[in-house]
Amino acid sequence: MPLDLVYEERRTILRHGVLPVFMEQVRTSDYAGLHQPGGDVLCVLGSLIGAPETEVIRITAFENVAAWESATGVYESSPLVESETLRLLRPVAERPLLVTPDKDRRDYYGYRRFHIDAGDLAELVHDSENGVWPRIELQDARVLGLFAEIGRPSPLEVVLLTGYRSAAHWEATRVWTGQPEDMPDDVWERSQELRERRAEISRTQWVHFMRNIPFGPPPD
Numbered sequence: 001m002p003l004d005l006v007y008e009e010r011r012t013i014l015r016h017g018v019l020p021v022f023m024e025q026v027r028t029s030d031y032a033g034l035h036q037p038g039g040d041v042l043c044v045l046g047s048l049i050g051a052p053e054t055e056v057i058r059i060t061a062f063e064n065v066a067a068w069e070s071a072t073g074v075y076e077s078s079p080l081v082e083s084e085t086l087r088l089l090r091p092v093a094e095r096p097l098l099v100t101p102d103k104d105r106r107d108y109y110g111y112r113r114f115h116i117d118a119g120d121l122a123e124l125v126h127d128s129e130n131g132v133w134p135r136i137e138l139q140d141a142r143v144l145g146l147f148a149e150i151g152r153p154s155p156l157e158v159v160l161l162t163g164y165r166s167a168a169h170w171e172a173t174r175v176w177t178g179q180p181e182d183m184p185d186d187v188w189e190r191s192q193e194l195r196e197r198r199a200e201i202s203r204t205q206w207v208h209f210m211r212n213i214p215f216g217p218p219p220d
Helices: 019-027 065-072 118-138 167-172 185-201
Strands: 006-014 039-049 055-062 081-091 108-116 142-149 156-164 202-212
Touching (some): 006 142
């Protein structure tokens, strides 16, 4: 559980019409700045629902803030970029793993944002790890990570990344679809209880549905 790492969330607005080029360059590791010195890319996500398709998000792990500052000082921007913003996140739960196995990656992701009082962070983590996540992972979803924004005291923004096989798979994990026939009663009931508690402590929450963009390895 790499709770001592920091994660850069880089939100990029691409120039009109270059998304296919961007995806190919990311796949082949030809995209400028994809692999930053001392950084380990966790994911690259493209917007499908909830944001313009020209918006992409890249999340990269660094050993500490000093390593991140060193990398940003030599960052090379791509000519495909219209604009970029970035912020630092810290992991707050058992996910992300230090190394995410391929079997835990999915083609689509829910990028969910919570605004909560800073004092409720431990409750949100508990409700997620012990209630919501066990249920949806029995339904073949996989949580990639849970993060809190660094430097924002209250309301605190928390980001949850959860992977799905498809849009239909995401919909099948929604509580309004009802309890699956093969879902144990205790898992379902615990999920309902803690999900409701998580909703109660959330000032707001919303989700973007995104697609995973495969990325190539760092150059030798």
